[in-house]
Amino acid sequence: MAKNGKSGSKSVTVKQATLDLLRSFGIDRVFGNPGSTELPFLSDWPDDIDYVLALQEASAVGMADGYAQATRNAGFVNLHSAAGVGNALGNIYTAHRNQTPIVITAGQQARSILPLQAFLYAERASEFPRPYVKYSVEPARPEDVPAAIARAYYTAMQPPCGPTFVSIPIDDWAHACAPVEARKVSREIGPEPEAMKALVTALGSAKHPALVVGPGVDRAGAVDLMVRVAEKAKASVWVSPFSARCSFPERHPQFAGFLHASPAQLSDALREHDLVVVIGAPVFTFHVEGHAAIFDGGATIFQITDDPDAAAVTPVGTSIVATMKPALSLLLDLLPESKRATPKGRTLPPAPQAADPLPVEFLLHSLLKAMPEGASLVEEVPSHRPAMQKFMPMRGQDSFYTMASGGLGYSLPAAVGMALGKPKQRTVCLIGDGSAMYSIQALWTAAQRKLPLTVVVINNSGYGAMRSFSQVMQVRNVPGLELPGIDFVRLAEGMGCHAVRVSKAAELGEALKRGMAFEGTSLVEVVVDSAVPVLYGQKH
Structure with a gap:
């Protein structure tokens, strides 16, 4: 028995x-x-x-x-x-x-x-x-x-x-x-019908609704469903703060942009919307202090999440606990075709110009052009993320990955795992010089296995995010922010990787092209202008 x-x-x-x-x-x-x-x-x-x-x-x-x-x-x-x-x-x-x-x-x-x-x-x-x-x-x-x-x-x-x-x-x-037999355990959880009907009613009566999409949508493989819901609802689409995945195509005409992790800046971005529906994300992930006017009652807030803890800490509005595919499928079925005008999305900036010292914006624009079709980007450049969001619009499902924790040392080994899991596609790891040194030994595993991986190291000779926060917080003479004298080409070659260093804009395109075409693991170190990026434009 x-x-x-x-x-x-x-x-x-x-x-x-x-x-x-x-x-x-x-x-x-x-x-x-x-x-x-x-x-x-x-x-x-x-x-x-x-x-x-x-x-x-x-x-x-x-x-x-x-x-x-x-x-x-x-x-x-x-x-x-x-x-x-x-x-x-x-x-x-x-x-x-x-x-x-x-x-x-x-x-x-x-x-x-x-x-x-x-x-x-x-x-x-x-x-x-x-x-x-x-x-x-x-x-x-x-x-x-x-x-x-x-x-x-x-x-x-x-x-x-x-x-x-x-x-x-x-x-x-x-x-x-005794041997243990594997069992089938279902994973999808459907939404409460009455709560979904209330959401549909709110979407029908809203004048300027916004959908805030988070990493849960892409994790569930539900980006196409998300697009269909957004188009049927004729709602603006924003990305939740610090989203670790791409849950909506960033060139879509309804794509409005990325929400800040500052309470004041997030509230300002959403101030024109009378209904905010957060899907697959917390409400909201903040990084700095400040008054969150979004919670003052000017907008009705709904949330769809598969995380009961995230629902429990949401301060206002209605939370619907369900997995993404059944929730979005039901929402799509219940939604009538909206008679609202389709909202206008963000306008992408013009292509950045080449210059020396090399502007990071030019690097990011060039990298996007060099990446082969179907490539996945694994990113750990926190100081350059605003520029990346402007100049590297992601395609949607399974295109972008980063760490949700804020802890460095994740993305280089994660890119190795990604390349193992997607052996027929190119994986690109975009990483800062400070971040790379947390887990540089992951290159050895990639090189030994000849994985289809291109690592692009942005070298600004320091912890750029900390430089920026020092300015925002108005603190001076902080030690430990500079990282001179690291040679990533020698480090990579010592672990069996093909590697090249670029410091001139004229050299960049060809170096990226070779790195993407290399059969195996390649590293491109790009020395960029060390100008301090602005992560939060206002102090709140």
């Missing part, structure tokens, strides 16, 4: 049961950096599951994040004990903020010597990554490990997605257990 969801068939080892589960879940890659407590799991590794070696644990998690987003299935990570989890915590937090499904396992010392506080043991291991994992456990018995990994997978994949964690003692893998 089966117990606890386990079949009554012949017993297998914990390791075999786990590998069979991974196959059943469609997990064909494991990302990690091996240590002694993981060796029993890694011994006699099977040919049908690819072990992706990262040279540092944060990079392993970042790669798994990018791969999970590319494949829309959970990434699987194997970390080395407490020390490895500690190294990985920054990107675990980013995976939490990105709502990326990842199952993280970590080795633990043998159960027999845990009471002696053995070398490499983790005390209260399941508490270490909390609260940034959805589920965390060190199973009470070895035979419970496969069921714990199955639960971790189902939980990671359930919207809102996110990382989960299982700590596994070194001697558990050889124990006998």
